[in-house]
Amino acid sequence: MTTEDGARIHYRDTGGDGPAVVLMHGFFKDSEMWAAQERSLAPDYRLITIDARGHGLTEDSDAPFDNWRLAWDAWAVVDHLGLDRVVAGGLLQGGWIGMRMALLQPSRVRGLILIGTRADAYDAAESVGFEMIIMNQWILGDGPLEPIATPIAVQMIGGTREDRRYWLDKWNASDRRRLQQAGRCLIDRESIVDLVKDITAPALLMHGVQDQIHSRRQTEELAGQLGGPTRVETIDGLGAAHAVTYTHPEVTDPIILDWLASLPA
Template sequence: MPIAELNHQGIYFEDSGGSGPALILAHGFLMDSRMFDAQVQALAPAFRVIRWDARGFGRTRWDGKPFDLYDSAADCIALLDHLGIRQAVVGGMSQGGYCALRVALRYPDRVRALVLMSTRGTIDEPEVRAGYLQTRDLWGTPGATENIIQFLAGGIIGDSRFHSPWLDRWRQTPKAHFVAAMNNLIDRDDIRPRLGDIRCPAIVFHGTDDTGIPPSEGELLHKSLPGSTRLVLVPGAAHAANMTHPDALNPPLVEFLRAHA
């Protein structure tokens, strides 16, 4: 397996290779780099697509210590350094979008453009945060975990045709991993006042049926980023629009990358 020893973690990644412009993608909560299969298929070999598993998920070997989104941003940059890539288009879905925005804030010279999928620049409302805390605390409890998995499958993925094999992967997620990753989301800082500092080109994607992060947050993100060139609302898509509706998402993504990568 391609594992890079970075920042005391064993970061799993896949690199499509080639000489095309680089795009690095970070996945959403409970997901892993496999959620970008349809993007790799559409983009490579014209673009070099790198995808990686965040701490606590997928095939990355996490050290078990608490982490935050700036640690994830540092992992992203360390992986680019490992691959000898000076500048890339940085993208992410949901949690991965939180990471991508913080990469742009902390390492602006490394970011050619941003691809933001089903994400937001604000923090969660108090009632949403309370729900996350309850979910975190119940994970691993007999009976409750399966109910949580079924609920999250509807909210994150939506279309049941795409649930397999994700549900089985979620069932294997240890409580320590789930708790640390959830804390990473719950405790994130509010970067909305700083979004105007991100000047690079950006494109924002959002599913119209996203209940995890409402489409209004995608609209706000698009308006808040000075370099955002387009908001793409994906009809009928839930949270993981890139996975369930690639035919709607990939063409504008290719157009954006051709213009800005």
Template sequence: MPTFHRGHTTIAYTDTGVPEGREDAPVVFFAHGLLFSGWMFHRQIEHLRADYRCVTIDFRGQGNSPRARGGYDMDTLAVDVAELLRHLQIPVVNFVGLSMGGFVGMRLAARQPESVHTLTLMDTAATAEEPANRSKYKTLSKVYRLTGVRPLRARVAPIMLAPGNIDAPWVEDWLAALDRTDRAGLAKAIESVADRDPCEDEAVRIIAPTLIMVGAEDAATPPAKSRRLEELIANTSFHEIPGAGHSPSMERPDEVNAILSAFLSEYNA
């Protein structure tokens, strides 16, 4: 997997490149949720790569990006994305962010509107984490740092997935990837998400056409929080995904692909 360096930080990414015969193809940039990596969008990339250049990032301490000295906060991650795009000489993207990726995407769209042509926000919110959740996630982070994810499966899976998807075949691949992740780095990422600042004041400045999707059974970011984004962002469309929890790109990929394709086609004709 290719990497780029920002100071002392190494950040992994993937890039499908320009589709054959489509030198002017738009770019779709995917930003993953906590405990995942760019891998969580592989079904969307398979679906889109014939018509779009698809790029993913692995945030600091997650996926194939090693532990960083610091800078796990959402503001720094937004700069990481901007620097990666500069490194790849990509001036504008269709940004797709799930949960933590959405926290980053909203900041980028508000601060650098010229770089975000469309914005897709999945299972995310502009608010700070609820105090009860913040405490729970920090406790899980401490335990994970000592034991790894396997002993926590029964507590983590219901947060990330709808009940009917907890034993899906791909879940084992996800847990195996977490087993390979540096625990200290991922623990810092968890704590930074738990402690994130709200960005409602920035969300109201977003001008990019915005698609909002949320799993109907999302326990981590319930649909009502995604509905709040409709009130903050001027140009939005909203879709609730039946049978999905906090990770619909993996739980209900066909439904997500259909909705995302239609949205991208509308604004990239």
């Protein structure tokens, strides 16, 4: 699907006539992180997963973009597929995009799935840390990626060594400088705390008990900031860190299915 500014947005679609769910990946990942959900949600639900600019198979001009642009990209995919209302959301960055989708077109969002995400901007210390590690060492660095990426994978994925090895191999084979605009979008993200009170759609918020990136407190803060009914779930288990839907689908997916079934038509 091609946007009005020429970006070619790659997406995966399980198809079918079930209610549509649009999920977006976290930073450094792509739509393949939702493979388990493609199996568990179908055929009752139609799952659409999108590669954000700078990630996966999406092609863009390398011009600067922000999370509002990514939200419009997601709506462009939804419109391309001829869908009216959807459940939206995703992991970290995917949650930021989902909340902006709801702010841009509130009547079209049936609900939000928000995993390890927040509405506020990074504070000064977080911004400096991400600038040094993600921008200067990972994206713009010239040294080997593996020593940088391995500890980050523990935090951003969690799970087992096998879970992390899959993404480490993808990262090592990729063009790391392709992420430059995505990195700026990540680090320079603005706060929408004063806006999310206008989101009245029901929201499911999930958080891995061992998540070192996103705390239970931040999840509860976001639940209190949203304007609609919320359900907060902490995912337990060995390695249940940040990307819990990828590492622990046997725990997360029954919760997602139960919540989806509770939504008004």
